[in-house]
Amino acid sequence: MDDAALHPLDDPRTDPLDVAADAARVIAERTGVPRHDLALVLGSGWGGAADRLGDVVAEIPSHEIPGFSAPAVAGHGATTRSIRLAGTDRYALVLGSRTHLYEGKGVRRVVHGVRTAAATGARAVVLTNGCGGLNPDWRPGTPVLIRDHLNLTATSPLEGATFVDLTDLYSQRLRDVAHTVDPTLDEGVYAQFRGPHYETPAEVAMAGVMGADLVGMSTTLEAIAARHVGLEVLAVSLVTNAAAGISPEPLSHEEVLEAGRAAGPRISALLAEIVGRI
Numbered sequence: 001m002d003d004a005a006l007h008p009l010d011d012p013r014t015d016p017l018d019v020a021a022d023a024a025r026v027i028a029e030r031t032g033v034p035r036h037d038l039a040l041v042l043g044s045g046w047g048g049a050a051d052r053l054g055d056v057v058a059e060i061p062s063h064e065i066p067g068f069s070a071p072a073v074a075g076h077g078a079t080t081r082s083i084r085l086a087g088t089d090r091y092a093l094v095l096g097s098r099t100h101l102y103e104g105k106g107v108r109r110v111v112h113g114v115r116t117a118a119a120t121g122a123r124a125v126v127l128t129n130g131c132g133g134l135n136p137d138w139r140p141g142t143p144v145l146i147r148d149h150l151n152l153t154a155t156s157p158l159e160g161a162t163f164v165d166l167t168d169l170y171s172q173r174l175r176d177v178a179h180t181v182d183p184t185l186d187e188g189v190y191a192q193f194r195g196p197h198y199e200t201p202a203e204v205a206m207a208g209v210m211g212a213d214l215v216g217m218s219t220t221l222e223a224i225a226a227r228h229v230g231l232e233v234l235a236v237s238l239v240t241n242a243a244a245g246i247s248p249e250p251l252s253h254e255e256v257l258e259a260g261r262a263a264g265p266r267i268s269a270l271l272a273e274i275v276g277r278i
């Protein structure tokens with residue numbers, strides 16, 4: 001076998017944190033920013049939401065950074081930006097796309113972005129996603145803070161005997177910051193399914209019995225990896241559709257994109273104000 005052709009994260013002899021350190025070095029070189037202070041991961045519907053954070057210092061096609069893959073889904077951006085936060089000398093690293101578990105590239109790729117964020121110096125990460133909602137009061141386009149999660153993927157980003165405490169995984173301090181910006185923000189428990197299919201109505205009902213308020217295909221593995229490398233985690237879901245069986249309407253990817261477009265101005269302002277206070 002030709003080892004040179006193996007992706008660095010697919011080689012079991014490689015430490016994924018070394019690949020993240022390589023990625024961070026390339027980001028520092030290409031952006032001219034030696035240290036980033038925090039990172040954001042933009043999910044479905046959040047594509048424009050970082051546009052009000054400040055001035056874009058540099059924009060890099062993500063696949064040019066070690067360990068990153070080209071995105072699989074239309075509507076998921078594919079650049080990594082360094083943004084100088086308005087009125088400060090602090091820098092945010094904005095990852096415009098993520099690798100999903102359902103792509104089948106392995107869980108190391110899924111969490112490479114948050115590991116890279118930590119390696120650039122970030123102390124906190126804001127994970128965003130689009131998801132289905134179980135609460136019928138959450139109209140498409142409603143942002144909801146993640147308070148806790150159910151990882152239903154049957155996997156972990158951690159390898160070996162790495163026992164990480166996940167009490168307060170979704171930082172109470174950062175949720176309090178978000179609530180000072182918008183006291184009306186609801187909170188919920190996010191259940192991650194592997195996807196890429198949406199749930200059946202029975203699976204949504206099961207998730208509800210288990211305590212879920214939100215169903216999606218991302219975020220929990222990234223949050224676990226983020227905690228492992230010492231990042232403080234804030235996660236915000238955009239409810240882009242009622243979960244299967246909650247409303248009589250069938251689910252569509254087009255509906256997801258449209259809810260994101262409609263919610264754009266509100267979630268951009270929300271994100272800018274939260275990030276400004278972290």
Ligand code: 8IG
Nearest residue numbers: 130131132215216217240256
């Ligand atoms: I956007 O209803 C979006 N992503 N699992 N279920 C799951 N993922 C989603 C959904 C949904 N909507």
